[in-house]
Amino acid sequence: MDPILWNDWHVVADATALQCDRPITTRLLGVPLTVSRDAQGAVHVVGTDGSPIVSDVRHGFVWACLGKPARPILSIAELAEPDRCVTTAGSFGVHVSAGRVIENFLDLGHLGHVHAGYLGQEPQTAVEPYEVARLPDGGVHASGCKVFQPVSSPTAQSGFVVEYQYKVERALTASLYKSSFSQPDRFDVIYLFAQPLDEEHAIAHVLEIFIDDGVSPAALRAFQQFIFLQDKPILENQIPKRLPIGQRMEMPVLADKTSVAYRRWLAELGVTYGTVGAHDGGLPA
Template identity: 45%
Template sequence: MPIATRETTDPVLDGWHPIAASGELSMGEQRRTRLLGEALDIEIDLLGNASVARATAPAEPLPTHDRYGYLWTCLGEPSIPLFEIPEVDEPGRRVLHAGTIGVHVSAPRAVENFLDMAHFPYVHTDILGVEPFTEVAEYDVHIDSINELWATDCVFWQPIAATTSTEGQMTDYEYRVPHPYCVILYKTSPIDDRKDVIALFCQPVDEERIEAHMFLCLLDASNSTAMIRDFQLTIFGQDKPILENQYPKRLPLDPRAETPIRADKVAISYRRWLSDQGVTYAVIPA
């Protein structure tokens, strides 16, 4: 194990990162992927156990973790525990991997886009938003006791909020950022008092490229997996061309950059939160 003698924990190097959807790995499969600019080899033995190693010497095994339907690894000292999503163990929920999409953008840009409501009427027209309902109402942002960033009391008018929608609704959102490159959304379910959980786990291939893994933990018992995946892939497919036309590709952390407005409160907090943790990978430090 490459144990560096560092005084402080590196929020990126010492964190867990997703490198594949477990359900898409088959026994005996060998696969190469990239994380933080390094090539990694994934190997699944005939018992289904995954091992991960750097493609370049030394080929010592890296730590792995199979969680939420993804294979996670860490290139540094795995001292930062993987965040919890307690909803996955609740009865009546479906945990799904919606898909993995490569995007030529940095992980924090993708996270920031996931945290953004103002683009719904324009990028996800007639699904997550529709003109003229474009206003982003004031919402709350806080950092909780375990240093996770939250945006709460977010509301937005949505024509088709989910696969279970039959009409438009004022949707309540809560966003949670437990990891520099992972973001979780809790969203009003059209059919249940509890909330749907939708997450984006970014695999930072390098500073300007990601594999975006889309995780779902839904209260939808009726629709087919294919239909639910189609819905999420449609949404993400609409975001991809926007993200790939955004420059610079790394996220600027200077608070003066890119004309923030009140609707960007959570993005402003996310940029500061990254700065405060000392994240320097895939960002332009302030």
């Protein structure tokens, strides 16, 4: 097992939806787990033999680490801003590797096709040039992406040119920053935590941190679920289900710059779980 994944924190349940009388059975990196809440409200994560798994509750989610946590659970600066509407948007199973889920989230090219009428529109589907750089602590940062979006969020009253930024701070965590409709100089933030059930199944956990312009958490959830369910059949029809990160595995185009950087970074981290072609040493520089 890749140490980078084994010793990292992963979301295993939406803590806000975890009820005392309804424990959740799930898997992490192929390991079966039960997540439960006791009568006092404390959350427990155990393996099949009842042995406790290292766990914590943070940002509205239950987190678990199968090995020894190499780093703390990532911190999210925007959660400290008082004028935010924050909600978990549900946890959705997808029959594809966790890496594919993250990559799809980073893909600007699909917005005008898969989410036509909302996050893009035909024929304005070309992806304008944007910047991709490394984050100071490693990871990928894409910025300066601009997309015309007819309906960018549940409270958008008209289409406008939305600025996008993406960050991939951990191997299976990505965040999206997009101009808020009500305050275009600030960003609405969406975090995606991909829980690898096994190498070809994942659960997408979403955290929404929006500028509070009167939007309700239920409306945020409904919009996000509508968008995600448009992605699901596209994702599940990708072949192979594992993320190709080896050389010569797939032919990327310029619009896929973020994806290329993500795959290359995973290869550098030594991620092989849920990928194919990693022995090739990753994409050419």
